[in-house]
Amino acid sequence: MVVFVSIFWPSPLKKSSKIIGAVYRSELIIEAKHPKENLDKHIYQLERYLSHLSAKHGLITNGKELRIYRRLINGLVLLFSCTTKNLDDSIEQIDKLIGKENLFSAEQSNSDCIHIVYDNQIGARKMKTIAIYHHKGGVGKTTISVNLAAVFSKKGKRVLLIDIDAQANSTFAVGLIKFQFEEDDDLRDRNVYNLFEKTRYEYNFVPGLVKKSHYFNQTEFDVIPSHITLIEKQSDLLGAGSSGLRLARKLALVEDQYDIVIIDTPPSLDIYAQASLTAADYLIIPSDLKPFSNQGMPSVIRFVEQVINENKEGLQKPPIKIMGVLPSKISTNHQYLTHVYPKYRSIISDRYNLPLMSSKISERSALSNCINKTITVGNLNIPDPKSIIEYASEDSSASSSAIEFDNLANEILIKMEV
Ligand SMILES: Nc1ncnc2c1ncn2[C@@H]1O[C@H](COP(=O)(O)OP(=O)(O)OP(=O)(O)O)[C@@H](O)[C@H]1O
Ligand SMILES: [Mg+2]
Secondary structure: OOHHHHHHOOHHHOOOOOEEEEEOOOOEEEEEOOOOOOHHHHHHHHHHHHHHOOOOEEEEEOOOEEEEEEEEOOEEEEEEEEEHHHHHHHHHHHHHHHOHHHHOOOOOOOOOOOEEEEOOOOOOOOOEEEEEOOOOOOOOHHHHHHHHHHHHHHOOOOEEEEEOOOOOHHHHHOOOOOOOOHHHOOOOOOOHHHHHOOOOOHHHOHHHHOEEOHHHOOOOOEEEOOOOOHHHHHHHHHOOOOHHHHHHHHHHOOOOOOOEEEEEOOOOOOHHHHHHHHHOOEEEEEEOOOHHHHHOHHHHHHHHHHHHHHHHHHOOOOOOEEEEEEEEEEOOOHHHHHHHHHHHHHHHHHOOOOOEOOOOEEOOHHHHHHHOOEEEEOOEEEEOOOOHHHHHHHOHHHHHHHHHHHHHHHHHHHHOOO
């Protein structure tokens, strides 16, 4: 049986299809290109995927032509090619090359495990890093960061959430602060601060620090936690000129491992905010659109233009893209939405010349309730936070917020062209 035909054959023909391949225990990678694509241009990329995943065979098609390659030490060798018009006549030959029985030796084939590989899961598209930032406090940065991470991971993205705020609210929100006593604090010595250090222990790099979001969301994602001690340690970093660039450099080392990195930032212009935005490709500025938040916009713009983009230039990276101001904690009151909200929106573009996101996150108690959920164990009330999508599956009053987050995630994916 030629498994890929039955499972994946339609995908090369659909422009919008997200699935481009399958890995059978890293044996076979299938890559589907748009019919207008010339396959010759993609062989080098296919070779990279095969090397990266230690796979032996690669199938590439644009829906008109189909080729099968085998990876050797010094490159790819073409084993087979045909036009898809002749596919029926070639099935037997293809089966011999990459049919399930032939692809695996007897001792390997005791598992039928199939991993679907999405087009952005094998490095075809670069990791995108988004900073959720406004130096105005309480505008919803953390609420947006943790729930976006949840929605993206539900959509099949490989997500890393980084908490760089010493208040550690994202760390709490995803359920990593469950300890009741200081002596049980397992985050004190292993947290995001370690990424700012120059030493080269395992825990100074992303993989050595990652925790799982576990019960926060049905689909887990990776989290680098923060800690209150970030505040006192900040003075150690001030003298070290390049420490603000280390986060960007260390994230670059894992760019094949994640699709989306979300950074929850502190409400300040400090070195942690600087490092976050320097490491980010995109900036989303949550705002309740009220005068106080608006009056902070010019300094956000100056910070980006004068500090962040200069840092990025030093790293030979393009300037950060301001994806937009995201209306957050917006009242659901009908009068407000009809008369005040449209005016507030227009001020952002007219007065501050900033792009506005089309999505909005309304003010709803479900969004604070889901993070503040607890369970009782004996005499203790243990935090048991849930993402809004998880919470909505238990409590229908949360579904409007879950939908808003889904819309926001879709808007972001479109804007990042993912
Ligand atoms: N859309 C919303 N609806 C209702 N409550 C919200 C909403 N967004 C945030 N909140 C609540 O507002 C408070 C501040 O939100 P959050 O912590 O997300 O803001 P922040 O910008 O991260 O704050 P800080 O600047 O202190 O880090 C929290 O109590 C949170 O539960
Ligand atoms: Mg916060």
